[in-house]
Structure formats: C-alpha cells, structure tokens
Amino acid sequence: MSPLVTRTALALLASCACAAHAADWSDTSLSYRYGTKFAEPFNNNDITKNIVNLSSVSGYKYGKNFFSVDFLMSSEVDPSSAGAKSGAHEAYALYRHTLDLGKVTGSSWAFGPVRGVGATAGFDFNSKTDAGYNSKKRMIVAGPTLMLDVPGFLDVSLFALWESNAPYNTFTGAATPRYAYKTHPMLTAAWGIPFNIGIPLSFEGFANFIGTKGKNEFGGDTARETNIDMQIMYDLSGAVGAGKNTFKVGIEYQFWKNKFGNSDTNNPGATAKTPMVRAEYHF
Template sequence: MKTIRFAAAFALAATCACAAQAADWSDTSLSYRYGSKFSEPYNGNDIVKHVVNFSHSSGYKYGTNFFSVDYLMSDENDPSAAGARSGAHEAYALYRHTLDLGKVMGREFKYGPIRGLGVTAGFDINSKTDAGYNSKKRMLVLGPTVMFDVPGFLNLSLVALHESNAPYSTFTQTATDRYRYDTHAALFASWGIPFPNIPLAFEGYANYIGTKGKNEFGGPTAVEINVDMKLMYDVSPLVGANKNTFKLGVAYQYWKNKFGNPAKTVPGATARTPMVRAEYHF
C-alpha cells in the first residue's frame, strides 16, 4: 500500500512538472447548475442545490490537464449543523493529468477505434459543513488510459484509488481519525462529443468504483456508480459572442451507492438528479 501511495504521488509530481510547459490549447469556464432532486446518504429528503463550478482544461506537447472545483450550496434539507435551518456548503476539487505515451515515446499507438494510450494521475479533495458527517475526503488516482478516435474526445481509464477521510459528527461531537480505505480499482470514462452541423455537444463522465473494504465505522461498502451527463447548446451567436463562449443546457446525474454506502440499507444513497446548466467559457 505504501508503494502504491508513493507511486501515485511520484507520478502526480512528475506530470505536474510536465504540465508546466506552455499549453497548445486551453479552455477555462465558470458554470452554474441547479437541481431539486439531489440526495445524500442517511438523508431521505430531496435536496435543492445550487452549484458554482470553475474548470480549466489544457493540452501541451505531451498530454492534457483538467482541473475542476465545485462549490455546492444545499437547502435546509441538508443542514449545515444539528438543528440549523441553513443548508450545508461543500467544496470539491479534482485534478487529472493524462500523459500521452505516443507523444512521449515518439510513436503511434493506434489500432482500430483506439487513437492512443496514456497514463492518468491526479487527486480529489473535498470539505463539507453538513451536520452529520463533515467529509474531509483525500484521494490519489493512478492508472492507464485508452483514448478513442472519435469527434471530440472519449477516454477510458482503469485506475487505482487510494482514499481516506476524517469526518466529524456534530450530532455526537465526535471526530474520527483519518481513516484509509482499502486501495481499490475504478473504471473512469469521460467524453465530449459534438453533434455534426448543429452547435450542440454531449458531454460527461461515468465512474464505476469497486468496493473499498470496511468503512471507518466498520460497516460494508458497495460498488459505486456515478454517471453525470449533459447536453449543451452554444448560444454565443445569439448574443454576438465568439463561438463556444456561452452555453445553455440540461444535465442528469445518476449516483448509486453514493460514496460507497449500500443503497439497500442506507436511505438517500442513490440520487437521480435532473439539472439545468449555464456556462461561460473564456
């Protein structure tokens, strides 16, 4: 396990160093999304959330970078403290770097629908102010990636995840020491596919995450499925802006066994959330 953590940290440091080179292209955006059917484990209520996001993606000589920060604001059905009427706030950040092996080695890894091969490394980190759990997630990500030859992009990664958390319950005023789950496998897919001849794109990600052993309270964990997809329409010409500056659309998230909590025994562990979304790219 120590070897895996060291390898992930080393790979992340190495890819960040490579990413310091000048970008060949980049896209930075601010977005807003809204939904009224969010769900949280151990909470049987539908939750309204307003989500503000900052994202940056770029490509350079040897690969690509992606960085994203969500700031999620819940209504009172996801309270910020025991007995409080205000909703919880959460910040969730992730970073992914994909090193293109073909570009590094000066050769092509093309075969049929496959455009290339890479190695993806990164991290997730979050902090939430909810009453019951107060998540402080930390996670390292490392594994191979297949890049498919499609309009836009479609990447599929098989990764190892090393995750820990150190929650604090305001109900019981009990802190839990940082707990490390079993290192576990996951299959990550991400895509951005433009429609031909119309300013519409189908974008999103799908994660299949294996069980991670016992949770910090000794209970079982379950396979986690998280699919977040969106249809975005480029409205920039309607407001006299450059192409792909302003986008409006709809999104849908299906999240089963959220955070590894078994939906069979944990209320609120499965979310089915339609959303509206607006983006500004610069």
C-alpha cells in the same frame, strides 16, 4: 496508503504540474447548475443545490491536464450543523494529468477504435460542512487511459484508488481519525462529443463504476458505486455575437447509486436521480 505509494504519487503529480505552464492550448470555464432532487446517504429528503464550478483543461507537448472544483450549496434539509437552519457547503476539487505515450515515444499506439494510449494520475479532495458526516475526503488515482477516435474526445480509464476520510459528526461530537479504505478499482469514462441537428449541440459527461473499498471507518461493508453525469449543451455563442463555444446552456442528469460506497438498502438517500439546468462561460 503506504509511504512508497504516497511519495511516488506526489512526485508524479509534481512533475505533471510543472508541465502546465507549457500549454499549447487551454479552455477555462465557469459554470452554474441547479437541481432540486439531490440526495445524500442517511437523509431521506430531496435536497436543492446550487453549484458553481471552475474548470480548466489544457494540452501540452506530451499530454493534457484537467482541473475542476465544485462549490456546492445545499438547502437547509442538508443542514450545516446539528440544529442549523442553513444548508451545508462543500468544496470538491479534482485533478488529472494524462501522459500520452505515443507523444512521449514518438510512435503510434493506435489500434482499432483507439487513437492513443495514456498513463493518468491525479487526486480528489473534498471538504463539507454537513452535520452528520463532515467529509474530509483525500484520494490519489492512477492507471492507464485509452483515448478513442471520435469527434471531440472519449477517454476510458481503469484506475486504482487510494482513498481516506476523517469525518466529524456534529450531532454526537465524535471525531474519527483519518481512515484509509482498501485500495479499490474504478472504471471511468469522460467525453465531449459535438453534433449538429440544425443547431450546434454537444453530448458531455462522465461515468464512474467503482468497486467496493472494504470496510468503512465504522466497520460496515461498502457497496459498488455507479455515478453517471451527462448533459446536452447548446452553444448559443453565435446568437449573442460571441466566439464559438463561449456561452453554453443545457440540461443535465445525474444517476448516482450507492453514493460514496453507502448501500442504498434501507437507505434511499444513497441513490440520487437528479435533473439539472446548466450554464457555462468559457474563456
């Protein structure tokens, strides 16, 4: 990433963060999900993972903020170091800020099924203790967002991604200097749509379609990536005497092809098809 892009992105993110204190509304949640069919590139085993998530979304006068951090705990078939009998641990943090251009300009940007247009910027950051790769991902994202006129929300964005990594292989002891991939695109959608069939439900999730990012840090080609994660959630708050949307439970499914840009040709672990159970507490 060029110094100019870095300075611009950091300045934008800093200004976005300053807006968070003036939130008009917010929703913070603590959730847990569990599945036994997770996959990792170059690992042919089905991996069990327990995942704890902390998320916060808030809106203020000119837009909204979203922050999420996953703490992922793998079973021993995704080991934490060479020869280890314990599973790897990972933290994955994500932040997005969307500036609503209609609110900034004081005029409507609505057209057709679109109720508003935004400019979004943010970052992804991860650290994992697995033996084979030991990911240390850093990524800046920026691009336009269309906010569609649906119950709840449906946001569709087209981002440019500036991504780098600096892995360390505990099998070989080889440390790779931080490597920047080619700037590449991502078409992404995020949604939360309530519906009722006699019980209060919601359809939630995200979908990422990511272009190739050039050569990887080892000189190999990268592949187009698809990551779709969706869930049907039941709001059981009324059944336990709590406020609406306080407690939710549901089922989740993730389809992740060519994970992290690794082709699944002769590499079945690069594509995951993972059912999960999920529970959330909102406060």
